[in-house]
Amino acid sequence: MLNKDRWREILEVLTSNWFRTLLTAFGVFWGILILIVLLAAGKGLENGIRSNFGDIATNTMFMWTQGTSMAYKGLPKGRRFYFKLEDVAAIKQNVPNLRFVSPRNQLGGFNGVNNVVRGIKTGAFNVYGDYPDIINQDPMGITSGRFINELDIGEKRKVAVIGEGVRASLYDVGEEVIGTYIKIQGVNFMVIGTYKKNSNDGNAEEIQKEIFIPFTSFSLAFNQGNNVGWMAITANDNSSITQLKEQIFAVVRENQKIHPQDLRAVGHFDLFEEFNKVLGLFMAMRYIAYFVGVLVLLSGVIGVSNIMLIVVKERTKEIGIRRALGENPWSIKLQIIMESIFLTMISGMAGISFGALVIFIINYFLETNGPVEMFLNPSVGLGVVLTALIILVVSGLLAGFIPAQSAIKVKPIEALRME
Amino acid sequence: MIEIKDLHKSYKMGSNSLHVLKGINFSVEEGELVAIMGSSGSGKSTLLNILGMLDVLDEGSYTLDGVPIKNLNETKAAQYRNKFLGFVFQSFNLINYKSAMENVALPLYYQKVGRKERQEKALKYLEQVGLREWADHLPSELSGGQKQRVAIARAMAAEPKVLLADEPTGALDSTTSYEVMDLIQKINDAGNTILIVTHEPDIADMCKRIVHLKDGVIVEDKKITQVRASQYV
Numbered sequence A: 001m002l003n004k005d006r007w008r009e010i011l012e013v014l015t016s017n018w019f020r021t022l023l024t025a026f027g028v029f030w031g032i033l034i035l036i037v038l039l040a041a042g043k044g045l046e047n048g049i050r051s052n053f054g055d056i057a058t059n060t061m062f063m064w065t066q067g068t069s070m071a072y073k074g075l076p077k078g079r080r081f082y083f084k085l086e087d088v089a090a091i092k093q094n095v096p097n098l099r100f101v102s103p104r105n106q107l108g109g110f111n112g113v114n115n116v117v118r119g120i121k122t123g124a125f126n127v128y129g130d131y132p133d134i135i136n137q138d139p140m141g142i143t144s145g146r147f148i149n150e151l152d153i154g155e156k157r158k159v160a161v162i163g164e165g166v167r168a169s170l171y172d173v174g175e176e177v178i179g180t181y182i183k184i185q186g187v188n189f190m191v192i193g194t195y196k197k198n199s200n201d202g203n204a205e206e207i208q209k210e211i212f213i214p215f216t217s218f219s220l221a222f223n224q225g226n227n228v229g230w231m232a233i234t235a236n237d238n239s240s241i242t243q244l245k246e247q248i249f250a251v252v253r254e255n256q257k258i259h260p261q262d263l264r265a266v267g268h269f270d271l272f273e274e275f276n277k278v279l280g281l282f283m284a285m286r287y288i289a290y291f292v293g294v295l296v297l298l299s300g301v302i303g304v305s306n307i308m309l310i311v312v313k314e315r316t317k318e319i320g321i322r323r324a325l326g327e328n329p330w331s332i333k334l335q336i337i338m339e340s341i342f343l344t345m346i347s348g349m350a351g352i353s354f355g356a357l358v359i360f361i362i363n364y365f366l367e368t369n370g371p372v373e374m375f376l377n378p379s380v381g382l383g384v385v386l387t388a389l390i391i392l393v394v395s396g397l398l399a400g401f402i403p404a405q406s407a408i409k410v411k412p413i414e415a416l417r418m419e
Numbered sequence B: 001m002i003e004i005k006d007l008h009k010s011y012k013m014g015s016n017s018l019h020v021l022k023g024i025n026f027s028v029e030e031g032e033l034v035a036i037m038g039s040s041g042s043g044k045s046t047l048l049n050i051l052g053m054l055d056v057l058d059e060g061s062y063t064l065d066g067v068p069i070k071n072l073n074e075t076k077a078a079q080y081r082n083k084f085l086g087f088v089f090q091s092f093n094l095i096n097y098k099s100a101m102e103n104v105a106l107p108l109y110y111q112k113v114g115r116k117e118r119q120e121k122a123l124k125y126l127e128q129v130g131l132r133e134w135a136d137h138l139p140s141e142l143s144g145g146q147k148q149r150v151a152i153a154r155a156m157a158a159e160p161k162v163l164l165a166d167e168p169t170g171a172l173d174s175t176t177s178y179e180v181m182d183l184i185q186k187i188n189d190a191g192n193t194i195l196i197v198t199h200e201p202d203i204a205d206m207c208k209r210i211v212h213l214k215d216g217v218i219v220e221d222k223k224i225t226q227v228r229a230s231q232y233v
Helices: A004-015 A018-053 A085-093 A150-155 A164-170 A217-219 A240-256 A272-315 A316-324 A329-368 A383-408 A411-419 B042-051 B072-086 B102-111 B115-128 B146-159 B174-189
Strands: A060-065 A098-107 A116-120 A121-123 A127-128 A141-145 A159-163 A180-184 A187-195 A209-213 A230-235 A265-269 B001-015 B017-030 B033-037 B059-064 B083-086 B163-164 B193-198 B209-216 B217-223
Touching: A004 A018, A004 A329, A018 A272, A018 A329, A018 A383, A060 A240, A085 A098, A085 A230, A098 A316, A116 A164, A121 A164, A127 A217, A141 A240, A150 A217, A150 B146, A159 A164, A159 A180, A164 A187, A164 A209, A180 A209, A180 A383, A187 A209, A209 A217, A217 B209, A240 A265, A240 A272, A265 A272, A265 A316, A272 A316, A272 A329, A272 A383, A316 A411, A316 B072, A329 A383, A329 B072, B001 B042, B017 B042, B017 B217, B033 B042, B033 B174, B042 B059, B042 B163, B042 B193, B072 B083, B072 B102, B102 B115, B102 B146, B115 B146, B146 B163, B146 B174, B163 B174, B174 B193, B174 B217
Parallel strands: A127 A209, A159 A187, B033 B193, B033 B209, B083 B163, B163 B193
Antiparallel strands: A060 A230, A060 A265, A098 A127, A098 A230, A116 A121, A116 A180, A141 A187, A159 A209, A180 A187, B001 B017, B001 B059, B209 B217
């Protein structure tokens, strides 16, 4: 089936009219190139957006209180309430498959007044009272010292981990940070570490200007009792927080005597849901890329089919001779189909290679000219290349099929009469 | 070798039916050299095509070397053509992008003979027709007589039972025609059965038997004394 003579014949037929072969091949080349470049561009956008999410654990929900909207059990509507540490314990106990439940209290924030003082320098920073788990949900690189640990929580130590942004505002360049004190709303905390967070986003500077102190110390120093400002809750990898969140709300409503139908009492932001929406967008983009690419490829394939029909027409007499000499009709059919597949494959592979070159060049410019917002490392995986190859074989097969059929439809005697 | 009984063949031309062969009874023994003659429209080419399994008969029977030829699908017909028959055409019908040797080796390729053996055999047959040193030439580099000799070598390469020649000298001048006929006579002398369709009386006279066709029937079937082509060469 795939012997030397067959290959020689394929090459002889395809090289007998170089210009025609090249024009035909270009159709397929162009189609597959468009497909590859579209997919790579989609991937680049996806990579860009994904990197905007940074290292944050995406299977996470943030939850805060908003005041009740329905009266319940003798309590009025419009009641303000706080999450309590008991709520945290109850959630941990009653809702399975949660990885982290981190309560958090917060001082300051956007447009806050200067709340941190060191010597003659002051600054307005977000100050968080956190548990050590938070570093897994909102990852940060510790650049010196250490992060908060369970002992800090237990002993309510007045220690703080500050961002590189805070360090830049409150310290001179090269000044030793660890072991020094900063005054947060009049209370002294010892700096035990510094961090730096990764982000490609616009808030890259903002998120370096945060201060983390133990949750318990925060409550004590700033009179929070066992109030909890908000919680960051992360589910296990194999379950989704979007499915678990209703259970969590139910536990909180039960604990806080909120009407079970009161949907406004607890506010939340479901990062996982948002993330999945974006992922869904990428999926749609990938479908569009395949759709457009395959349609463009289709016109190339029709070109191949057309040329094969012409080739068959030109070779009708030859085919007649060969059948008179006793060549099996199947063998002739196979020959035509293989010519078609060969032509499609070669031009398709050229398209894939050229597409890879285009991607390489784009990546080169991205690297040399610095990052572009929302676009990072466009690429196509091996899976895409394999898919493209399969599409090529199938389309070569389809392109060759009709011409092959027409090649053996002509009776040898009629084929021989052709001049 | 060939046995034809009561053969009928007609072609549909729109609403009309053209009755081309009207009851042919005809047999050929092994080793014969038969000329089929007739004016154009007499049905001689149709008869040859049916003998060559390139066309199917409407009525009657055809037996080739004891094998009944009927109800063949294309695959089977191709197989039988390859095994039983060698064709020589008026317009040579060589494949023009293959060398003389490759052309000769073609029927062997369809028999799935290995490449090396194929080439050896092809060279042997080219030698027989005196074209061994032309083995690597393309058909376009050969003269008409040489092309027909390559075609004959190709027809012989599969060692067929019967060699069918459709106006083998029709496109050649008379000197070259005699050379080709000389070759055909030699092949016949070696014991091969050959049928030639021709309308040239001098070519027919070089065969051993002449069958005259007129309007779809055999009007004359006679054995003759063969004129040797070698005396003209």
